[in-house]
Amino acid sequence: MPPSFVTQNTKTTRIQSFTMLSTLFLLLYATRETVNAMTAEISPTVSYLLDRGCANDTEIIDHLLIDRALYYNKHKLPSPQVDVRIEMWVQEVTSVSELTQDFEIDLYMNEYWTDPGLAYDILNPCQGNLSFDWAVMQNIWTPNTCFINSKKAQLHSSPFTNVFLMVFPNGSVWSNWRIKSTGPCVMDLTKFPMDSIECTLTFESFNYNKDEVFMRWGDPPLTIFKPIELPDFTMTNFSTSNKFQLYAAGYWSELNVNFLFRRRSGWYLLQGYIPTYMTVFISWIPFYLGPKAIPARTMIGVNALLALTFQFGNIIRNLPRVSYIKAIDVWMLSGICFVFASLFELATIGFLMRNEGKPATKSSRSTKNSNRWQQPSVCREDTQRKSQNIVFCERLDNTSRLMFPVVFTFYNFIYWFVYMKQAWDQAP
Numbered sequence: 001m002p003p004s005f006v007t008q009n010t011k012t013t014r015i016q017s018f019t020m021l022s023t024l025f026l027l028l029y030a031t032r033e034t035v036n037a038m039t040a041e042i043s044p045t046v047s048y049l050l051d052r053g054c055a056n057d058t059e060i061i062d063h064l065l066i067d068r069a070l071y072y073n074k075h076k077l078p079s080p081q082v083d084v085r086i087e088m089w090v091q092e093v094t095s096v097s098e099l100t101q102d103f104e105i106d107l108y109m110n111e112y113w114t115d116p117g118l119a120y121d122i123l124n125p126c127q128g129n130l131s132f133d134w135a136v137m138q139n140i141w142t143p144n145t146c147f148i149n150s151k152k153a154q155l156h157s158s159p160f161t162n163v164f165l166m167v168f169p170n171g172s173v174w175s176n177w178r179i180k181s182t183g184p185c186v187m188d189l190t191k192f193p194m195d196s197i198e199c200t201l202t203f204e205s206f207n208y209n210k211d212e213v214f215m216r217w218g219d220p221p222l223t224i225f226k227p228i229e230l231p232d233f234t235m236t237n238f239s240t241s242n243k244f245q246l247y248a249a250g251y252w253s254e255l256n257v258n259f260l261f262r263r264r265s266g267w268y269l270l271q272g273y274i275p276t277y278m279t280v281f282i283s284w285i286p287f288y289l290g291p292k293a294i295p296a297r298t299m300i301g302v303n304a305l306l307a308l309t310f311q312f313g314n315i316i317r318n319l320p321r322v323s324y325i326k327a328i329d330v331w332m333l334s335g336i337c338f339v340f341a342s343l344f345e346l347a348t349i350g351f352l353m354r355n356e357g358k359p360a361t362k363s364s365r366s367t368k369n370s371n372r373w374q375q376p377s378v379c380r381e382d383t384q385r386k387s388q389n390i391v392f393c394e395r396l397d398n399t400s401r402l403m404f405p406v407v408f409t410f411y412n413f414i415y416w417f418v419y420m421k422q423a424w425d426q427a428p
């Protein structure tokens, strides 16, 4: 092997190793620069944090609210189509009113969406979430959802705005706000007081159409903290649905929730039905007083009619003036009819007996006298005093004593069967 060759060979090796080394240096340098550049691009805080273990809350908040705030645009959609998940927690229903046709509900609205602009997992957070309040909420993008059919809605704000915001490291956002809302109810009083009322709340994003913000119900969509029992209503059922609603500006993603309230008819039973029964029963007392007690019978009959009218007025005073007939109208009017029928019977008796109470006229006395001599009997005194009219009246009273309760019972069977069946069919 010639020496020249050896020297040349070692030279080549040296050059090669030098090139390799310098490449390595260059590579190392470049990597460092890239890392520096990357970290510098994020923020000085981040580059500092990357050297340390996990980032604590203060550091993340500084990063989100100060460093990020420079780049964050709250008017820009976080993604082309934001998927907003809604969950409703019902705290209380404070009133259902048939007069104003609405209901008042206290609820928590939960919204979940993802905003990559708020992600902080790069900081290696020590904690899995961060909570904020209303002030931060105003500085981030929100889907601007609202109840579009509420008559009134109010965010609870004592002692501070009741809004809760939680941001997860991957940019998931959970917002929760506590509101009181008044929504419309649809009611059909034909079965009143055995009826149900349906109330609806419609929730949608006010600003963004379905291609920008897509709303959907979470699972479960609705949570009710405790059984909803009002003095006159019980919530028996609820249902949720979603659809696209067409407006002039396009399709909007819409969420609906329906609440079904069953009326508790106890009050009406005590204040309406039972007194009506009493009054109708009282109107039958005259049948037992005999045909001669016309003043007493008139008093009872007329009082019964007045009492019913008064009860009726008392109940319908608190109801909307609907033009159709309600179950309670049917009841009250038929009660009045029964009392009226008993008054009619009284009128018939009064008419037939109009001369009986007076001293007998000469002609009648003469007939009685002649009778006396013609039919000698033990009870002739009675038979003589009783004219044909009195006999007829007593028979009428006897028949009424039987027929009124029978017809009333029969009517009751029909009435309760019809309305109870309807109420039963309607029940979920």
Ligand SMILES: *[C@@H]1O[C@H](CO)[C@@H](O)[C@H](O)[C@H]1NC(C)=O
Binding pocket: 127, 128, 129, 130
């Ligand atoms: C938020 O973080 C705390 C503390 O790490 C944890 O206990 C809690 O379960 C988290 N909440 C949620 C909703 O992930």
Ligand SMILES: *[C@@H]1O[C@H](CO)[C@@H](O)[C@H](O)[C@H]1NC(C)=O
Binding pocket: 114, 168, 169, 170, 171, 172
């Ligand atoms: C982000 O993290 C939260 C909490 O761990 C999780 O519930 C959610 O599904 C995550 N979101 C995405 C888009 O991965």
